[in-house]
Amino acid sequence: MNVKSIVIGAVTMVASLVLVACGAGDSTAKRDNWSSYEESKKITIGFDKTFVPMGFEEKTGQYTGFDIELATAVFNKYGIAIEWQPIDWDLKETELNNGNIDLIWNGYSATDERREKVLFTDDYMANLQVLVTKKSSKIETSADMKDKVLGAQAGSSGYAVFEAQPAILKDLVKNNEATQYATFNEALIDLKNDRIDGLLIDRVYANYYLQQEGLIKDYNIIDAGFEKEAFAVGARKADTTLVDKINAALTELYADGSFQKISDKWFGEDVAADVIKKK
Template sequence: MKKKNYLVLTIATLLAIISIAGCGRKKTDIDQWSRINSEKRVIVGLDDSFVPMGFQNKSGEIIGFDIDLARAVFDLYDIKVDFQSIDWSMKENELQNQTIDLIWNGYSKSPEREEKVLFSDEYMKNEQVVVSLKKNNINNFSDMKGKVLGAQNGSSGYTSFEAQPEILKNFVKDQTAILYDGFNEAFMDLKSGRIDGLLIDRVYANYYLSHEDNLADYSIISGGFDSEAFAVGLRKSDKILADKINHAFEQLRESGKLAAISKEWFGEDVTK
């Protein structure tokens, strides 16, 4: 009997310890700047297939505009940036659970997202477009009537697609879209004819298609979605961290470093 009671007490103690540790990891009401500055390490969550913002090259190295920008920002504070690939549809959960410290990967600012996260200052403009093969004869969104559309799961484009059905959703087949975790697979399906159009960020479309040998085979169609702005996503409690990022943006803009990073990836300064 004593042995049984001891076992029950031991299990209860272990569960209590695990519970306390778990609560500590998921505490989100304290600004994390002091911890990050002390550890000299910050974790950025990203979709590692979003060219040219943050993606894996053929060697498996994560590179991109946002990668260079994040490193430039935290170099000013002598802080190392670790990049962690995440399920983009779960990005806000990963942030709140402290698996990552920042969402920084062509992350569009929107009213819906502002309810969940704190945003840094905006640093680049973007818009949602539809990419299609020219042979499909799609020249505007209404030409997608009865056609199959693809989109990225959890993307701002898909959010706009659902929130403003009159712009595109009401035209496409079954008023829905085939959802992809990343755009690489989506482009393969576009090439093979499984989908007729792909809803995508213009910055991704421009970069991806500029590196295709058959660029002339594609069309990029603008529609009625509002323009977007890229910003860094933080926990609502991380106001000091946001101030540090915003201050770094100002320094990089004044020094010309921000423009230099942009020109390296886009051939021009596309930053705000």
């Protein structure tokens, strides 16, 4: 066999492998995969491992949090084990639709923009975007952020509404832009060290983090003025059975009080009262 034949053969083989790989990814995205989850007894969930108290990594390396416990309770009903996969939150929908994960479950706000990319479960928790500032800064309202430096997490619903509703903050802050961070942890460090003046963040994260760090008395948690949000679980659009199964399990867990026990452990209150009870 001459060199030309070898090269052509190698190129053909690589092209075939690429097509097979793409086909596998497409088939996962375009079909209802519930039977596969049942057969394998496992499912992969993507999450931001720094998002306290929803899902995060402890110093021991163990994953814990409200969403970790809630998801585990849901899939225990079906005998399915969860493989938790830390992801870059800015790439979450790409990871989902490429088949690298099967669900996004980690304080994931169900927004209209995201509904174009994923299939959401029913809401299971209310949320609000808040502005966190140092009390020493005298910034006590969104209007006080005029010409100040704002931070936000890249790919977060907070950054999305910041861009979509400029009159609330974007038109006020310095350079009409927000400094983007990979994680809220990084952003809070910069806020603490005065590299930014305010941080747009999920209320649930702000409350938990500042309380755990003993800093709650030193910071303002301000309603930024955006509409209330709700957390839900994101799946590929073809995974309708999976979404139905999660919805059913959440309803059962709420009815038997298991949901409330998990909620009370992490928040000291029933965080689903405003969403699940309306069904």
